[in-house]
Structures are given as C-alpha cells and as structure tokens.
Amino acid sequence: MRNNIGLANPWLNEEALSWKVNNSEKDPELETKPSEVDRIIAKCCKFDNQINLISEAYHLIYGGSKNLLDESFNLTEIETPMKNSVLHIAAWNGNDEIVTLLIERAPKLLYILNKNNDSVLHVAARAGNTSIVQKLLNAHISLIKPKNDMEADGFEKTYMEKLVNFVQLRNNQGNTMIHEAMLCDENKIGWDMIFKVCEEYKYEYWGRSISCYDYAIFDANHAKKTILYLAVENGNMDAVKLILEKGKTDVGYIVGFSPLVATIIMHNQEIMRIILKHQPRWNHSLDKDNRLPLHYAASIGNFECVDLLHGLCKYCIIQRDKYGYFPIHLASYGGHVEVLKKLLQYYPEPSEMLDSCYERNILHIAAKHGKMM
Structure with a gap:
C-alpha cells in the first residue's frame, strides 16, 4: 500500500514537519485533562455513511470490491477529511484502471479540488504517475470538444483557453x-514524461504563449521558486539539463530566487556549470540585497564555486551589496580562510577594501566576530 502522507497533507513540507517533530515543547492542546461538558453532538450517526463510503473508496483503489461504481452512489460527494475525492486517491496511488472507470462514471471528478486546492493533475504529477496525467488531460480534452458543427464555431480559441486553464491550475x-512534478520523490520516475506530455500545449505567461520549458524558467510559485529552481533544489540534474536545453538561452533576468544561488548553497558544481553554460548572464544577477552569486559563495565558504565564478568575472569581486560589503567581507565574517586567500590574490591592498557602513577591512570584521585569520 502506498504511503498517503503526500496526498493527505500535500502542503506540509519537510521543513515544517521537521520543526513539528523536533520541537521539544509540549503541545498543551494534546494534554487530555477532563473539563466540564459543553454540549452533546446531535445526530452524529448521520456521518456514518460518509465514513463507510470513504472506506469503500480506499478498498476500490486497492483492488477490492467495485460496488462503489454502481449508479446508486454519487461519487462526487465522497471526500476524505482533507477533501480528497475518490479520483484524487486513485491518481495518487497510480491505479490507471480505476481512474478510467471513475472518469467514465463521474466526469465532474476531474474538476474537484481538495483542501490544498490540488487538482487531480497536481496529485498525479506529485506522485510521478505520468500515464494518469496523460489520461486526465485526454479526458478533459474529450469533455471540452464541440459536439456538433454549431459548437465548433470559434471553438479553437475557447478550447485552448480551457486547456491552458486546466493545465495551469x-x-x-x-x-x-x-x-x-519537480517535488516528486527521488525514488519515483515520471518528471521527464510530464514534460513530454506538456510539450504539445502552450502556456500563458504575461499575455504570451510560451513552451513548457520556458514556463519552467519563468514561472514562480508563492515561495518565489520557479520549476527550474525546484529541480535544482531537488538535485535533479537531468531535469535542469532538459529545461535549459529546450528553453530560452542567455535570458537577461531571473524570476524569484536564483537557481544559480541554489546550486551554491547546495555545493552542486555540476548543476552550476550546466546553468552557466546556458544562462551565462545569471552570474551577474543581483538580488534585492544587491548581492551577486559570488557574495553567497564567499559567505558560505564554497571554495569551488568561488573559484568558478571568480574565473568567469574578475569584476564581481569589487561589487558591494546594499550594506556596503564586498564578497571578501562576507568570507571574512564566516572565517573562510581558503576563500580569503583566493580572493586576496586579486584584490587591491586589503586595507583599501573597506565596507561603506563602518569603514572596516577584513581584519576588523574577523576580529569583531571572533574568527581566526
């Protein structure tokens, strides 16, 4: 049986889960001390049928009885506590046969969203179930196709709008x-086929139609992470290659957080080289703190990345961030001696490399923060 934590709590990320598990403080609401009675639930038994239907739904997905597919049941009314429909459950568990039967029996299941506003496409993609993603898209297409010549008039534009809206939910x-799909467990496969499935569709981005690969470079989620960034963060080198080889090259801007900075933080030189090959101008990208990728490499003492970035652009070593610090100041603050030695080979006289806030050199900063030089 597949672990359902990704389906039941898709919005609970690993960082949040780790905090909840490791926090040593007691949760007072979990302490079961008796308190005075407030009320008695009326007609609690009326929900028994719903519980039975949820149980039947899971039995159906896991190869049990197909009684639930009888006409007497309204499949669209069955939902788990996290508001997953029976089609969400089937899509997550990769049951192609049941997905087909459910869509035939209740097409409206395609458009039900769970508590996290996940469509069935989200769930299937996160699980790496590419065949089901394709099946869901085909079902949507068949539902929006015109049924006669009168409906076909002006169909193309409406068709594309409905298709794009469904895919971009x-x-x-x-x-x-x-x-x-980029968040898919590393032990599962399917992310590459997700792109294959999406190749035939155009995505809308700021009023322009672009390919799914360009969309992966430009479109950021609420956390300001693009699809490319998530691929880097997940260490998915093949996905990064595919996106950059088929998407636009030498783009002069970055949306959201920098995928290049992500490679630095993850100490992943291989992916960094791939990104710089296709997007060389990203080496000069400034974030809201006016920091270059070199600032971040120096800050965490990533010698290999400092060496690579510095080799591509000597001028970057004398770029200040918005606080007036050069990359060498950040290396000094972190006590990263090897990085300092590397940067000092090219810096002017260190005594002239003062920050613009307090006019301190690297020795002042190291001494203040207790770092040995």
Missing part, C-alpha cells in the same frame, strides 16, 4: 502540476 502554494 494552482494550488495553495501557487504550484502548477509541473511544479509538483
């Missing part, structure tokens, strides 16, 4: 199904 994190 966003959940509570601002993720489309392709964002979710």
Whole structure:
C-alpha cells in the first residue's frame, strides 16, 4: 500500500514537519485533562455513511470490491477529511484502471479540488504517475470538444483557453502540476514524461504563449521558486539539463530566487556549470540585497564555486551589496580562510577594501566576530 502522507497533507513540507517533530515543547492542546461538558453532538450517526463510503473508496483503489461504481452512489460527494475525492486517491496511488472507470462514471471528478486546492493533475504529477496525467488531460480534452458543427464555431480559441486553464491550475502554494512534478520523490520516475506530455500545449505567461520549458524558467510559485529552481533544489540534474536545453538561452533576468544561488548553497558544481553554460548572464544577477552569486559563495565558504565564478568575472569581486560589503567581507565574517586567500590574490591592498557602513577591512570584521585569520 502506498504511503498517503503526500496526498493527505500535500502542503506540509519537510521543513515544517521537521520543526513539528523536533520541537521539544509540549503541545498543551494534546494534554487530555477532563473539563466540564459543553454540549452533546446531535445526530452524529448521520456521518456514518460518509465514513463507510470513504472506506469503500480506499478498498476500490486497492483492488477490492467495485460496488462503489454502481449508479446508486454519487461519487462526487465522497471526500476524505482533507477533501480528497475518490479520483484524487486513485491518481495518487497510480491505479490507471480505476481512474478510467471513475472518469467514465463521474466526469465532474476531474474538476474537484481538495483542501490544498490540488487538482487531480497536481496529485498525479506529485506522485510521478505520468500515464494518469496523460489520461486526465485526454479526458478533459474529450469533455471540452464541440459536439456538433454549431459548437465548433470559434471553438479553437475557447478550447485552448480551457486547456491552458486546466493545465495551469494552482494550488495553495501557487504550484502548477509541473511544479509538483519537480517535488516528486527521488525514488519515483515520471518528471521527464510530464514534460513530454506538456510539450504539445502552450502556456500563458504575461499575455504570451510560451513552451513548457520556458514556463519552467519563468514561472514562480508563492515561495518565489520557479520549476527550474525546484529541480535544482531537488538535485535533479537531468531535469535542469532538459529545461535549459529546450528553453530560452542567455535570458537577461531571473524570476524569484536564483537557481544559480541554489546550486551554491547546495555545493552542486555540476548543476552550476550546466546553468552557466546556458544562462551565462545569471552570474551577474543581483538580488534585492544587491548581492551577486559570488557574495553567497564567499559567505558560505564554497571554495569551488568561488573559484568558478571568480574565473568567469574578475569584476564581481569589487561589487558591494546594499550594506556596503564586498564578497571578501562576507568570507571574512564566516572565517573562510581558503576563500580569503583566493580572493586576496586579486584584490587591491586589503586595507583599501573597506565596507561603506563602518569603514572596516577584513581584519576588523574577523576580529569583531571572533574568527581566526
């Protein structure tokens, strides 16, 4: 049986889960001390049927009785506590046969969203179930096709709008199904086929139609992470290659957080080289703190990345961030001696490299923060 945590709580990320598990403080609401009675639930038994239907739904997905497919049941009314429909459950668990039967029996299931505003596409993509993603898209297409010549008049524009809207549905994190595919467990496969499925569709971005690969570079979720960024964060080098090889090259801007900075933080030189090959101008990207990728590499003491970035642009070493610091100041603050030695080979006289806030050199900063030089 597949672990359903990704379906039941798709918005609970690993960082949040880790905090909840590791926090040593007691949760007072979990303490079961008796208190005075407030009220008695009326007609509690009326929900028994709903519980039975949910149980039947899981039995159906896991190969049990197909009684639930009888005409007497309204499948669209069955929902789990997290408001997943029976089609969400089937899509997550990769049951192609049941997905087909459910769509035939109740097409409206295609458009039900769960508590996280996940469509069935989100759920299937996150689980890496590419065949089901294709099946869901085909079902949607068949439903929106004109049934006669009169409906066909002006159909093309409406068809594309409906298709794009379905594919670009966003959940509570601002993720489309392709964002979710990049979050797929590393032990599962399917992200590459998600792109293959999406190749035939055009995406809308600021009033322009673009390919799914360009969309992966430009579209950010609510956390300001693009699909490309998520691929980098997940260490998915093949996905990064595919997106950059088929998307626009040498783009002069970045949407959201920098995928290049993500490679620095993750100490992933291989992916960094791939990004710089296709997007060389990203080496000169400034974030809201006026920091270059070199600032971040120096800050965390990533010698290999400092060496690579510095080799591509010597001028970057004398760029200040919005606080007046050069990359060498950040390396000094972190006590990263090897990085300092590397940067000092090219810096002018260190005594002239003062920050613009307090006019301190690297020795002042190291001494103040207790770092040995």
